[in-house]
Amino acid sequence: xxxxxxxxxxxxxxxxxxxxxxxxxxxxxxxxxxxxxxxxxxxxxxxxxxxxxxxxxxxxxxxxxxxxxxxxxxxxxxxxxxxxxxxxxxxxxxxxxxxxxxxxxxxxxxxxxxxxxxxxxxxxxxxxxxxxxxxxxxxxxxxxxxxxxxxxxxxxxxxxxxxxxxxxxxxxx
Numbered sequence: 123x124x125x126x127x128x129x130x131x132x133x134x135x136x137x138x139x140x141x142x143x144x145x146x147x148x149x150x151x152x153x154x155x156x157x158x159x160x161x162x163x164x165x166x167x168x169x170x171x172x173x174x175x176x177x178x179x180x181x182x183x184x185x186x187x188x189x190x191x192x193x194x195x196x197x198x199x200x201x202x203x204x205x206x207x208x209x210x211x212x213x214x215x216x217x218x219x220x221x222x223x224x225x226x227x228x229x230x231x232x233x234x235x236x237x238x239x240x241x242x243x244x245x246x247x248x249x250x251x252x253x254x255x256x257x258x259x260x261x262x263x264x265x266x267x268x269x270x271x272x273x274x275x276x277x278x279x280x281x282x283x284x285x286x287x288x289x290x291x292x293x294x295x
Contacts, residue, residue, distance in 0.1 A: 152212050155205045159221070160280065162201045166228060167276045169197060170269055173231075177266045180238075184255050184262065189242065192235030197228040220275065220284040227272050234265055 176194050183190040202225045210218065242258055244250075251257040278285050286292070 152209050155201065155209045156212055158201045159206065159209070162198050163221070163224060163276060164280055166197045166224075167273065167280065169195070170273045170276070173235075174266065174269050174273075177235075177262055177269065181259060181262050181266070184259055187255065189239075192238040194235065196232045196236075199225055199229070214284075215290060216284045216286050217279070219286075219288050219290070220279045223287055224272065224276055224279065227268065231265060231268055231272075234261075 173194060176192065180190045180192055202221070206221065213221065238258075242254065245257070246254045275285060275287070
């Protein structure tokens, strides 16, 4: 009888130790993934300055009736795409909103610039606008304004001051 109790206690202690080990490993992994996501966002922040410079060069070229395609290195999104879901609960709702908005915006802006040359050529060939250059100057200025707003959002997020971009707190009043 005593041997059975000792064996049962051994199984229980082993189970508890295994679960505790798993819990701490999961916490450490989540912490590492959160840090990796923050590093990826920070890298994208620095890349934004390069993208802003590229758009400025495109604007200058277009203003001189020249064309400069918008192809550049895409923003990093590997950690976000592969791991954000697994650490979702480690973020506040406002942090989640910020991260999703940042990555969605980066993706949309990359797509705009990557399709810029084809879009410009198609619109020129099809006569979609009376002044294609003027239309694309406006489009590029919109991209530039989005980059600047996104840069401020990322800086606020990284400085531990995520913004309530969807007005969650206002809607509760």
